[in-house]
Amino acid sequence: QVQLVESGGGVVQPGRSLRLSCIASGFTFNSNGMHWVRQAPGKGLEWVAVISYDGNYKYYADSVKGRFTISRDNSKNTLYLQMNSLRPEDSAVYYCARDYFPRLLRFGFDYWGQGTLVTVSS
């Protein structure tokens, strides 16, 4: 069965960096685009970024553009989110999610990880 397991969250000071990882299993990782979605405490879902199945295309939400970088290592079945210049408003649970259509980006999700909590605070 499809499994997505995030890691790398924690408490970090404003302005610092953090890298999140998402290890995938149960499917052919290099066939699907992958997303990061976040949820601030008590708030709704906010899309962060997406990467195509081959890593050639990347798109970001305006709120993170220029600060966050999405990447993937298909040999390791792993998705990453490098977060730089972190702000208190970046505090959230970060989920990785699979784009539901193989090869093409449909900008929709079928499987989600359990999330990893990032807290940006001094």
Add this chain to the structure above:
Amino acid sequence: NFMLTQPHSVSESPGKTVTISCTPSSGSIASNYVQWFQQRPGSAPTTVIYEDTQRPSGVPDRFSGSIDTSSNSASLTISGLKTEDEAYYYCQSYNNDIYVVFGGGTKLTVL
């Protein structure tokens, strides 16, 4: 900015049917596919509907999605309500400018 509007909350009794709407701020609802996600308290979201009407494997057929071009809205209908259906439900679609957009979420209470 493009938005998807959902009712803040809905409630219904066990065994009944409830419908949650999702309306775009501009454009046609039929232009891009709509997805629906369930999120129980303290848990990650799960997908209950993708591509407007499709159910992922394992999602009961009590859950159905539809598009109504006359009202320009998408809907999630849950029939035969169970207490375990109590959760937040989010719609989601695509927009050329901001890519992925979520509705604000609807809290379903089954009482």
